[in-house]
Amino acid sequence: MxxxxxxxxxxxxxxxxxxxxxxxxxSIEKSILDKLGQNTVKWEKDGFSDSSx
Numbered sequence: 001m002x003x004x005x006x007x008x009x010x011x012x013x014x015x016x017x018x019x020x021x022x023x024x025x026x027s028i029e030k031s032i033l034d035k036l037g038q039n040t041v042k043w044e045k046d047g048f049s050d051s052s053x
Contacts, residue, residue, distance in 0.1 A: 006032055014046040 001020050008015045019031035035041060 004028055004031075006035075009046055009048075012046055012048075013043045015041045015043050017041055 002023055003018050003020055005018055006016070017035060019028065019035055021027040021031035
């Protein structure tokens with residue numbers, strides 16, 4: 001098991017967190033989805049997106 005730093009930018013928001021997973025795409029994806037499902041990820045405005053369009 002390894003720690004992976006995950007950074008997500010989507011729809012004008014940004015999240016940065018770590019997940020513990022096996023070194024495979026499927027395991028990392030499952031760990032990210034589990035973390036997002038727990039609602040413990042703090043989303044912040046990224047300041048790059050223009051919501052006026």
